[in-house]
Amino acid sequence: MRSEAMSTPIHVADIAQYEGQEVTIRGWVYNRTDKGKLTFLLVRDGSGFAQCVAFKGDLDEATFDAIRRIPQESSVVVSGTVRADKRAPGLPGGYEIGISGFEVVQAAALDYPMALKEHGVDFALDNRHLWIRMPSQWAVLRIRATIMRAIQDFLDGQGFLRVDTPILTPAAAEGTTTLFETPYFDEGFAYLSQSGQLYNEANIFAFGKVYCFGPTFRAEKSKTRRHLTEFWMVEPEIAFCDLDQLMDLEEEFVTFIVQRVLETNRRELEYLGRDLSKLEAIKPPFPRISYDEAVQMIKEIQAETDDPEKKALLNIEWGQDFGSPHETELTKRFDKPVMVYGYPTAAKAFYMEPWPGRPEVCKSVDMLAPEGYGEIIGGSERMSDHDLLLQRIHEHGLPEEAFKWYLDLRKYGSVPHSGFGLGVERTVAWICGIEHIRETIPYPRTIKRVYP
RNA sequence: UCCUCGGUAGCUCAAUCGGCAGAGCGGGCGGCUGUUAACCGCUAGGUUGCAGGUUCGAGUCCUGCCCGAGGAGCCA
Incomplete structure (x- = not known):
C-alpha cells in the first residue's frame, strides 16, 4: 500500500485535471459492484462522484478484501492513479481512479435504508x-x-x-x-x-x-x-x-x-x-398580456376542450382570480x-x-x-x-x-x-x-x- | 374543510372469484476482470395500518377509525 502522504488530495469535481497523477479522495461509498477479481467503488466526496477500481492482482490480499467488503455509505480515504476511461460513470465521470491505497474511516452499519432505486415520497422524506x-x-x-x-x-x-x-x-x-x-x-x-x-x-x-x-x-x-x-x-x-x-x-x-x-x-x-x-x-x-386578454384566452381554451371535467375546471368570469388549472392551461400556450x-x-x-x-x-x-x-x-x-x-x-x-x-x-x-x-x-x-x-x-x- | 387514490418483508411492489403470504432490490454465504440500480446460485426476513363484523375460511367483502399522497380553495 502506497503512502497517502505521497499523493495529492483532490476534489472529485476537479478529477480531469489530474490524469496520470497519484491522488487521494476522501468521501463515502455510494455504491459497490463486485466482479470476480475486480471491484468498482463509486465514491462521492460532496463535489462529485468518482468510480474507483480495485484489481485483485494490484493489491495485497487484506486491502482487496477490505474493499470487497466495504458497506455502502462507509466513509473512506482512497488513493490511486487517475485515468481517463469512457466507461467510467460518475459526476463528472469519464475518469476513474485505479486504487493503490485504501483506508476505512468508518464501516457503515449494514441497514442503510436508502436503496439505489425509486422510493415512495413519504419514505424518502422521512429519510x-x-x-x-x-x-x-x-x-x-x-x-x-x-x-x-x-x-x-x-x-x-x-x-x-x-x-x-x-x-x-x-x-x-x-x-x-x-x-x-x-x-x-x-x-x-x-x-x-x-x-x-x-x-x-x-x-x-x-x-x-x-x-x-x-x-x-x-x-x-x-x-x-x-x-x-x-x-x-x-x-x-x-x-x-x-x-x-x-x-x-x-x-x-x-x-x-x-x-x-x-x-x-x-x-x-x-x-x-x-x-x-x-x-x-x-x-x-x-x-405580456392583460388580465382581460388572459380571461379571453382561457375561455377560448375552454371552448376547444372536449374533456367535460377540464371544461368545468376552466370556468371563469371576469373578476375572478385565476386558479391553478387556469394558470396551467394559459402557460402551455x-x-x-x-x-x-x-x-x-x-x-x-x-x-x-x-x-x-x-x-x-x-x-x-x-x-x-x-x-x-x-x-x-x-x-x-x-x-x-x-x-x-x-x-x-x-x-x-x-x-x-x-x-x-x-x-x-x-x-x-x-x-x-x-x-x-x-x-x-x-x-x-x-x-x-x-x-x-x-x-x-x-x-x-x-x-x-x-x-x- | 371538501374530492380522489393509497397503506402487504428494511425498500419497490404482486397475490385471479374469498381458498397454503410471493417476487425483485437491500442483508448474509459462495462464484465471475469492466460494472453503470451488474449478473448467477444458496439463504435469512411477515401483527397484510388499527378495531370490529360477515364467513367453514378474509390481504381480498362490510362498518368505523388512523396515517399518507395530490387536487380544489388560498397563495409564491
Whole structure:
C-alpha cells in the first residue's frame, strides 16, 4: 500500500485535471459492484462522484478484501492513479481512479435504508437527512445554491441594497392569509413573517432600491406539489418605478438566474434529464398580456376542450382570480414565462395602485412559469396616494392604527414605487424540471411534516 | 374543510372469484476482470395500518377509525 502522504488530495469535481497523477479522495461509498477479481467503488466526496477500481492482482490480499467488503455509505480515504476511461460513470465521470491505497474511516452499519432505486415520497422524506446524499437531490440542491447566489449577484449588480426585514412581526399585515402564531412575552403574540414587503416600502425611502431575502411562513392548509409552509422568497422594491419598468426588471432578473444556472450547473441539469433548449430559450422579451386578454384566452381554451371535467375546471368570469388549472392551461400556450398584468382590484391586495381611468383594475403583475409550473412572481405598483390608501384600509376592514407607519410613507415624500416577490422553490422546481417543490429545499416543511 | 387514490418483508411492489403470504432490490454465504440500480446460485426476513363484523375460511367483502399522497380553495 502506497503512502497517502505521497499523493495529492483532490476534489472529485476537479478529477480531469489530474490524469496520470497519484491522488487521494476522501468521501463515502455510494455504491459497490463486485466482479470476480475486480471491484468498482463509486465514491462521492460532496463535489462529485468518482468510480474507483480495485484489481485483485494490484493489491495485497487484506486491502482487496477490505474493499470487497466495504458497506455502502462507509466513509473512506482512497488513493490511486487517475485515468481517463469512457466507461467510467460518475459526476463528472469519464475518469476513474485505479486504487493503490485504501483506508476505512468508518464501516457503515449494514441497514442503510436508502436503496439505489425509486422510493415512495413519504419514505424518502422521512429519510431526508440521507436522501440528500443521492445524486438527484445533490444536483437539485446545488442548483438551488446557484440560484440563491444569482439572485444576490443580479440585484447587487443593479444597485440594490439588501435590507433585512423582521421574521417576527405584529398582527397580520394583509389579513388574508393564515399566519403562524407564537407567544411573545408580555406583548401577547407575534407572527412569523409572510412577506417583507411593507418594510421594504419603508426602506426604499431611505435607500432607493432594496431587497429582502429570507424564509417566509404561511400557515395555510395547502396540500399540493407547489406549496410549503416554510419557503424562501426574494422581494425587491424600487422607488420611482412604475409597472412597465417593473416588468422590464422582472424579465431581466429571471433571465439572469436561468442563464447563470446554465453556465454553472449544466452537468447537474443533464443528470436531472432537463431539456436544456427550453431553458436556453428564456430571454427577453417575455410575453405580456392583460388580465382581460388572459380571461379571453382561457375561455377560448375552454371552448376547444372536449374533456367535460377540464371544461368545468376552466370556468371563469371576469373578476375572478385565476386558479391553478387556469394558470396551467394559459402557460402551455407560451414557451417563456408569461406576465399577466392588470388584475381586478377586488381580487388583489389593498395596497395596489389603481389603473388610470379603470378603478376596477389595478397595476399588478404575476409571472407564470412555462410547462405548467405556475406563478413564480407576484408584484405590483404600490399605491402612492395617502388618502386613497387610508380608504382602502378601511374598505378591507384593517385596523388603521397598525398601519400608521405605513401611511406615514405616503405623507413624507411619497413617490411612485413598485416591487415583487419571487418564490425560490417554485423557481428551482421549474429550472430543474422536477415535479415536487419539496425536493427543492433541503428540509421541507409541509402541513404534515416537520421531521427531520 | 371538501374530492380522489393509497397503506402487504428494511425498500419497490404482486397475490385471479374469498381458498397454503410471493417476487425483485437491500442483508448474509459462495462464484465471475469492466460494472453503470451488474449478473448467477444458496439463504435469512411477515401483527397484510388499527378495531370490529360477515364467513367453514378474509390481504381480498362490510362498518368505523388512523396515517399518507395530490387536487380544489388560498397563495409564491
